[in-house]
Amino acid sequence: MSPTRPLSDQPDAALIAHFLDGDEGAFRALYERHTPRLRMLVQRLLGRDRHELDDVVQEVWLAASRGVHAFRGDAKFGTWLSAIGVRVAYNRLPLRSAEDSELSEDIPSPAEGSPATVIDLERAIAALPDHQRVVVVLHDVEGFTHEEIGEQLGMAIGTSKATLSRARHALRRALTEGVTNAT
Amino acid sequence: MRRDDDTPIPEYDADVNALFAALPRETSATDPRAADRLVTRLRHEGFFTRRRSRIGWPIGIAAAALLMALSAWGGWLAGRQGSLEEMLGRKDLTLSDRVLLLQRAGSAYVTAAESYASATARTDTTAIEVASRVLLGAAHAVARNHLDAGVAARLTNVLQPTATPSKPTIWF
Numbered sequence: 096m097s098p099t100r101p102l103s104d105q106p107d108a109a110l111i112a113h114f115l116d117g118d119e120g121a122f123r124a125l126y127e128r129h130t131p132r133l134r135m136l137v138q139r140l141l142g143r144d145r146h147e148l149d150d151v152v153q154e155v156w157l158a159a160s161r162g163v164h165a166f167r168g169d170a171k172f173g174t175w176l177s178a179i180g181v182r183v184a185y186n187r188l189p190l191r192s193a194e195d196s197e198l199s200e201d202i203p204s205p206a207e208g209s210p211a212t213v214i215d216l217e218r219a220i221a222a223l224p225d226h227q228r229v230v231v232v233l234h235d236v237e238g239f240t241h242e243e244i245g246e247q248l249g250m251a252i253g254t255s256k257a258t259l260s261r262a263r264h265a266l267r268r269a270l271t272e273g274v275t276n277a278t
Numbered sequence: 279m280r281r282d283d284d285t286p287i288p289e290y291d292a293d294v295n296a297l298f299a300a301l302p303r304e305t306s307a308t309d310p311r312a313a314d315r316l317v318t319r320l321r322h323e324g325f326f327t328r329r330r331s332r333i334g335w336p337i338g339i340a341a342a343a344l345l346m347a348l349s350a351w352g353g354w355l356a357g358r359q360g361s362l363e364e365m366l367g368r369k370d371l372t373l374s375d376r377v378l379l380l381q382r383a384g385s386a387y388v389t390a391a392e393s394y395a396s397a398t399a400r401t402d403t404t405a406i407e408v409a410s411r412v413l414l415g416a417a418h419a420v421a422r423n424h425l426d427a428g429v430a431a432r433l434t435n436v437l438q439p440t441a442t443p444s445k446p447t448i449w450f
Binding site for chain 2: 211
């Protein structure tokens with residue numbers, strides 16, 4: 096008889112089946128496998144409000160756990176989980192005050208004459224207005240199409256494109272001239 | 279009026295594209311305490327209870343009842359195996375087994391009669407009558423089935439009065 100494969104080696108579908116059967120270890124294996132990517136996505140979507148990060152990640156996993164029995168495996172589990180993460184994070188954004196909707200001016204720009212770094216890009220993305228940041232993260236970082244963004248966020252495709260256009264202008268300015276104003 | 283769909287989207291230059299490509303896709307290792315909190319929360323919501331065991335309760339009870347019934351039947355069968363009642367009902371006994379059965383049946387009859395006598399405080403004419411008839415019936419059965427090699431029948435013939443009277447002899 097062959098020995099049972101360790102949980103960490105089992106595919107998502109098997110872990111989900113074990114989880115639905117009440118196996119806590121299978122859930123922990125899923126959590127450890129997918130949380131790093133989910134956490135990075137949510138962190139970028141939230142921008143500077145990272146104090147909500149843990150709450151949002153937990154809310155995503157709770158929603159996923161409650162609905163995992165309906166997961167049919169049409170998409171990868173990680174993709175399905177990311178979609179939940181986008182919805183949960185995006186729903187937090189309208190709760191913010193209007194003054195946060197403009198690009199912050201206190202984000203340090205790259206040093207004079209030195210090329211921008213990944214850290215500069217992260218800061219510039221984080222400083223974008225909420226809706227621009229979400230569209231940039233989904234389109235330019237995660238590779239979503241405008242159709243997928245429109246479906247995820249409940250916005251028109253044209254709105255997604257226009258938002259991305261404004262966001263890219265702002266990012267270019269932030270990375271080359273320093274952060275001034277995104278509007 | 280210009281529609282949003284017509285908005286030109288500026289492309290990044292190669293350096294910015296390279297920065298996007300270099301962005302990390304994952305955070306570092308997860309916090310185990312966060313996983314513990316999540317597991318606790320899910321447990322309160324009813325997760326991590328073995329569904330298989332819940333389904334198995336009725337099956338387990340049914341299996342136990344079936345096992346008990348099988349055990350009782352097996353015990354009854356084992357107890358009955360070789361009993362006088364079981365031997366009397368069998369048709370496949372050898373001759374020596376039948377002799378043994380006859381001996382056992384006789385012993386059982388004597389034991390039952392003794393038991394009956396000891397349990398009866400005074401003389402019971404009914405009991406005497408029953409015992410006599412049973413013995414007579416047994417004797418008839420022996421004769422009827424020629425279990426005594428015809429001894430009983432010959433004895434009966436000898437003891438019976440002659441059915442036809444002999445012709446009178448005329449003496450001169």
